[in-house]
Amino acid sequence: MAAYESEQEQIETLVKWWKExxxxxxxxxxxxxxxxxxxxxxxxxxxxxxxxxxxxYDQVLYALEKGEPEKARQAVQMLLSKHSNSPYAVLAVLNLARQDLKQGDIEASHARLEWVIEQNHSVPELTHVARLRKAKLFLAQHKIAEAKKLLANVTTQPDFAAAYAELKGDIAVAEKQIEVARQAYTQALASEDLAPKYRDWLQLKLDDLGSGKADKIESQTPLSALATPSTAQTETQLTVPAETIANPDTTHVNELTIPVSPSQSSSLPSEEASTEGVSTESAPTQ
Incomplete structure (x- = not known):
């Protein structure tokens, strides 16, 4: 009987708790x-x-490949209006900036590169690529002060250390500051994992300074801002996991392939994707 009363009390307690x-x-x-x-x-x-x-983005690349820049621009506008926060939008703008440069519209190229820089995007490699390209354009236009300002107070990633150091060396050469240029090229050569051709290119620049032939480092033309060894495309590719593009829990591998710049060959996305899928073209690859 005592046990029954105990069970009854437990039931009543449970009912009371549930009501509350x-x-x-x-x-x-x-x-x-x-x-x-x-x-x-x-x-x-x-x-x-x-x-x-x-x-x-594939439509952008296809239109550029077929020589239809207007269709490419329309596709980029669609990306910017509906997917402006996507890495694909940034890659598309980088491709379009290169196309503008090929057509001789340097100011349009500057504007597109500035847009990429201001995005503070979740793929910082693309921001570095845009900043380096824009600074090279300024250097090609002999706008030394603007190029130096763009590179000031930039926190570089290891993969971009050589590219930034080389560009600072090029700026120093343009200013006839030979010792500063020598130090910059030496710093660039100290970076690890440089591609052999890119290392040879840097060594050539350094040797030219040592032999008093700084003037042999030719001034870059605007188009060469995309075609110099420091921005050369390598076969190295960076895959940006789907979660970077879609969401943190996406486990399937929708990968964004971004081919790279020479001094960045260990991990950078070619802006142009190839950045020929965003591809960054150039002279000797790293």
């Missing part, structure tokens, strides 16, 4: 379920948006 807390438990369960459903929906949505951005 049941509503909160049900509400918590429903809220949790709603959040889970919303999160799964967001995952699906962001993945779909990344796929749409990828398709549009």
């Amino acid at each position: 807390n049941g509503t909160a438990v049900v509400a918590g369960f429903l809220i949790g379920l709603g959040l889970l459903i919303a999160w799964r929906w967001w995952q699906i949505y962001t993945t779909q948006q990344a796929q749409l951005a990828s398709v549009t």
